[in-house]
Amino acid sequence: MEQPIKILIVEDNVIIADDMQSMLEEIGYEIVDNVIVYEQAEEVLRTQQVDLVLIDIILASDKTGIDLGKHIRENYDIPFIFVTSNSDRATVENAKTVKPNGYLVKPFEQQDLYTSIEIALSNFSYSGKSGGPSYSQEEAPMSNAVLKDSIFVKKQHLYYRIQFSDIRFIKADNVYLEVNTVDKKFLVRSPLKDYLEKLPKNKFYRAHKSYIVNVDHIDAINSKDIMIKDTLIPISKDFKEFIISAMNS
Numbered sequence: 356m357e358q359p360i361k362i363l364i365v366e367d368n369v370i371i372a373d374d375m376q377s378m379l380e381e382i383g384y385e386i387v388d389n390v391i392v393y394e395q396a397e398e399v400l401r402t403q404q405v406d407l408v409l410i411d412i413i414l415a416s417d418k419t420g421i422d423l424g425k426h427i428r429e430n431y432d433i434p435f436i437f438v439t440s441n442s443d444r445a446t447v448e449n450a451k452t453v454k455p456n457g458y459l460v461k462p463f464e465q466q467d468l469y470t471s472i473e474i475a476l477s478n479f480s481y482s483g484k485s486g487g488p489s490y491s492q493e494e495a496p497m498s499n500a501v502l503k504d505s506i507f508v509k510k511q512h513l514y515y516r517i518q519f520s521d522i523r524f525i526k527a528d529n530v531y532l533e534v535n536t537v538d539k540k541f542l543v544r545s546p547l548k549d550y551l552e553k554l555p556k557n558k559f560y561r562a563h564k565s566y567i568v569n570v571d572h573i574d575a576i577n578s579k580d581i582m583i584k585d586t587l588i589p590i591s592k593d594f595k596e597f598i599i600s601a602m603n604s
Contacts, residue, residue, distance in 0.1 A: 359385040360476065363399055363408045365423060366438065367391040367415035371461070375409065375438070378465040384472070393418035393426075400431060407472060408435040412450065424453035434479040436471055438463075477544045506553060508534060508541040515541065519555055523583050525567040535586075562594045573598070 362384050366372035369391070376386050388399045393416050399405065408427060412420040420437060427435050436457035437450050450458060456475035459467060505518045517536055526533040527547045534541040543550065551559060551567050562568045562581065566588050575582040576598055581590050590598075 359383055360472070361385045361387045361404055361406045362472070363387045363396065363403075363405045364389045365391070365393075365396045365408060365414065365420065366411040367413070368411070371411075375468065378468055379472075382465065382469055392416035393420075393423050396423055397426065400427070405431075405433060407433060407456075407476060409438050409472075410435055410455075412437055412439040412441060412446065421449055421453055424450070424455055428453055434475045436475055473544075508543055515539070517541070519558065519569075520571065522554075522559075522569050523572040524562075524569065524586070524588060525550065527565040560594060560597070562588060562590045564591075566590075570598070570601075 362379060364372055364375055364379075364386060366375065366389070372389050372391070376389055379386060387403050387405050388395075390396050390399060392414055396408070396410075400408075408423075410420040410423055414420055414423075420439070424435055424437070427433065434456035436459055437455045438459045438461065439446070439450075440461045442460045447458070456479055457471045459471045504520075505516050508515050508517055517534070521536045521538075523535045523537060525535065525547070530544060532543045532545055532547060532550055534543055547561070547565070547567060551561055554567070558569055558571060559567055560570060568581065568583060568588060572583045573581050574584065576590075576595070578595070579589060580587045581598070582588070
């Protein structure tokens with residue numbers, strides 16, 4: 356299921372804006388619109404679905420990108436990144452007042468743009484703020500979507516819907532998680548503890564500091580490990596006692 360991230364570009368330099376759009380579309384993002392002033396951006400936000408906004412601080416209007424950032428913070432629950440030529444202390448301090456989800460200094464490369472967007476999306480919580488619209492589970496951007504019986508996981512610009520029952524175990528690997536299903540592996544950027552909270556509590560348990568397991572997929576157990584398919588997974592004392600207790604109940 357392809358679900359491209361929808362991005363609004365607000366940049367008054369047409370050449371830079373077109374260059375950004377080309378970079379983003381080449382990566383796989385969808386550009387909702389490419390506008391030059393605050394008022395145009397406000398109209399797009401009001402009438403279309405936008406997942407993230409890239410904003411130049413200096414715009415071709417009386418209202419600046421910082422004014423737009425403030426408007427987004429007060430009325431919408433989406434992340435935005437300032438894209439600017441200005442990195443002086445005064446500009447940065449002014450920008451910080453509206454709490455942007457990123458700050459990218461021109462000139463930049465495609466990889467810089469991609470990294471800033473992915474980190475902003477990963478760190479942003481689509482929880483709904485007071486005074487701004489919130490998303491239902493079905494309306495939430497796919498990067499964080501959790502449905503009743505499944506979860507969406509991104510892999511190479513596609514979002515795969517994974518049934519909870521198909522997840523065998525999840526392994527922490529530095530800042531990433533390796534989600535192992537019955538037929539695929541996916542890398543997800545998330546703390547293990549936070550990901551556990553998205554999963555059904557009656558099926559998924561933290562078996563070890565680096566592992567979450569689906570108890571329905573446990574094939575064997577000994578004093579130190581459990582086996583899921585052909586993988587031996589170390590387990591904590593508490594989890595071993597929990598499993599043994601469940602087996603004997």
